[in-house]
Amino acid sequence: MLHMYLPIAGNSVNILIILGLGGFVGLLSGIFGVGGGFLMTPLLIMFGIPPTVAAASDSNQIVGASTSGTLAHWRLGNVDYKMGLLLLIGGIIGGTLGVQVIKILRAMGNADFLINITYVIMLGGDGGYMFWESLQGLKKGEAPPAEEESAPKKESAYARALAALPFQTDFEKSGVRISMLLPLIFGTLVGVLAAIMGVGGGFIMVPVMVYLLRMPMHVVVGTSLFQILFTCVNVTIMQAYSNHTVDFVLALLLLIGSTVGAQVGTKISKRLKGDQLKILLACLVLLVCVKMLYGLLATPDIMVAIAGGH
Amino acid sequence: MRYTKKSCKLLNTTASVVPLHLILAFIFAIAVVMATDNCNAQNVSIKADPSHIQISAFYDGTSIKATGTIPAGTDIVVRITGEGEEIHLKKKGKVGGLLWMNTGAITFKNIPAVFMVYTTPEMAKMENLNEMLGYFSVKDKVEIEPVDEAKEFLFKEFTKLKEEEGVYIIDTKSVKYNGTSNGERQFEIDINVPPKMKPGEYSVEAYALSGSNIVGKADTELIISLIGFPAWISGLAFGHELLYGIMAVVVAVVAGLVTGMIFKDKGGAH
Structure with a gap:
């Protein structure tokens, strides 16, 4: 009774393990506003799920987790819909462009090299900078909340460039006044990267919102979840329709765990300071980066692998 | 009609060239070989119990018992193979003399999804068993x-990858002999059916070997099929793709909303 058969994955899984995995990733999703695809898919593959089914079913469960997380953050007033929609539009444009880029690279025969290098550089740079920056914040000892700490200390060249852009708009929830073009451009860039790397892009989008769009951390989490929800709805339907890789039973088990985890995560996120949140996410991102680097440097036991997945 | 005429003509021509006693000797030799072969085939038998496995919601693999007979003085090799399938793989290689990564895509065609070999430790040591009945026996058919x-x-x-998945096995511990009577040696094998063995038809073959020669063969069928909830889900996913995708999304959204409500009622989120 502890096992359940997954008809699309073609394997059985221990129900408690999958509920636990869902809970763990949901917790991260609620705390940091990331979809968790970059963690969940490798974990599912480890438990015997084919890579393509793991990635598609994970998107399905992220729909549930991000609905639950978005609802919780909406109640806390942490969702900037205007910003989220612009990022989403950019993300869709970028995703479409990214798929074309990958097609060209595959034809040229060096797509995998670029994917791996992008992964390591993005994870390492992203995690390293976030870690260093948050550590500086924590070292000050005052532990200022993210809202105050993210305010510019001096007028940098970047801030001046932002102010010079056309279509300046007030994003009330985020407390920033920036050009509408910025979230569109950054959304597109993240979309391209996400498509190349085959992930939802939450872990790139969050630092982009914090450092480049200068949004407060708590609004970033809610807005990121809102955007991820729509991205994953699209991915789930497309994967089910074109590739038959969505295992609904697996997704259902994962999302029972992840929706509960996301709620608990939101509560934890509320209690943590902005810098604490960032440093924890930085550690997680760096951990995945180290694992990825190890995978690239260590001689594999088997010289072939099943195609698909992230 | 034309074929028959041609064949007759050919036979007449052959008969006129080759002496009759040679033709008779040839026919006799074939008859002897066929009789021997038939005799061996009759001495080898195999039965799978159960021969039909049904996968329901809480299925986690099962086990079956293969029983049968081989001629006295021979040894058994039982082989379970799945239908040939197409598998897409990535080749790994070193890039820049430092980084291991996927260096190309390859497709294996007509490769058995499952390949399980059961025999005795002595037989497994035989030099050409792998080429004769093991993984390498199908290598030439694979593209x-x-x-x-x-x-x-x-x-x-x-094969290493598949061994890791548990669907390619060379097992030397499960074969048991239950004595010999009337010139027949009885064997019994407990076969573990892993959950990764997908629904389909599998061939269960028994080979009697004397030294490195196959002296007899018999086979039976093992069927694995989906029933109940897994069958319904699979039918929906492969028959009504769009509906299935929308249903998966709607259920996920509803589950997310319901959990959100439950937590609110308990005073959690706000």
Whole structure:
């Protein structure tokens, strides 16, 4: 009774393990506003799920987790819909462009090299900078909340460039006044990267919102979840329709765990300071980066692998 | 009609050239070989119990018992193979002399999804068993695209991957002999059916070996099928793709909303 058969994955899984995995990733999703695809898919593959089914079913469960997380953050007033929609539009444009880029690279025969290098550089740079920056914040000892700490200390060249852009708009929830073009451009860039790397892009989008769009951390989490929800709805339907890789039973088990985890995560996120949140996410991102680097440097036991997945 | 005429003509021509006693000797030799073969085939039998496995919602693999007979003085090799399928793989290689990564895509065509071999430890030591009845016996039927010079190496790596998944097995511990009577040796094998064995038809073959010669063969069928909830889900996913995708999304959204409500009622989120 502890096992359940997954008809699309073609394997059985221990129900408690999958509920636990869902809970763990949901917790991260609620705390940091990331979809968790970059963690969940490798974990599912480890438990015997084919890579393509793991990635598609994970998107399905992220729909549930991000609905639950978005609802919780909406109640806390942490969702900037205007910003989220612009990022989403950019993300869709970028995703479409990214798929074309990958097609060209595959034809040229060096797509995998670029994917791996992008992964390591993005994870390492992203995690390293976030870690260093948050550590500086924590070292000050005052532990200022993210809202105050993210305010510019001096007028940098970047801030001046932002102010010079056309279509300046007030994003009330985020407390920033920036050009509408910025979230569109950054959304597109993240979309391209996400498509190349085959992930939802939450872990790139969050630092982009914090450092480049200068949004407060708590609004970033809610807005990121809102955007991820729509991205994953699209991915789930497309994967089910074109590739038959969505295992609904697996997704259902994962999302029972992840929706509960996301709620608990939101509560934890509320209690943590902005810098604490960032440093924890930085550690997680760096951990995945180290694992990825190890995978690239260590001689594999088997010289072939099943195609698909992230 | 034309075929029959041609055949008769050919037979007449042959008869006129080859002496009759040679033809008779040839026919007699074939009859002897066939009789021997038939005799061996009759001495080998195999039965799978159960021969039909049904996968329901809480299925986690099962086990079956293969029983049968081989001629006295011979040894048994039982082989379970799945239908040939197409598998897409990535080849790993070193880039820049430092980084290990996928260096190309390859497709294996007509490769058995499952390959399980059960025999005794003594038989497993036999030098050419792998080429005769083991993984390498199907190597020539498998096509690799794009054509690769390192076919043998890639095939070997593929079998390692499948062994890790538990669907390619060389088992030397499960064969039991239950004595010999009337010139027949009885065997019994407990076969573990892993959950990764997908629904389909599998061939269960018993080979009687005397030294390194196959002296007899018999086979039976093992069927694995989905029933109940897994059958319904599978039918929906492969028959009504769009509906299935929308249903998966709607259920996920509803589950997310319901959990959100439950937590609110308990005073959690706000």
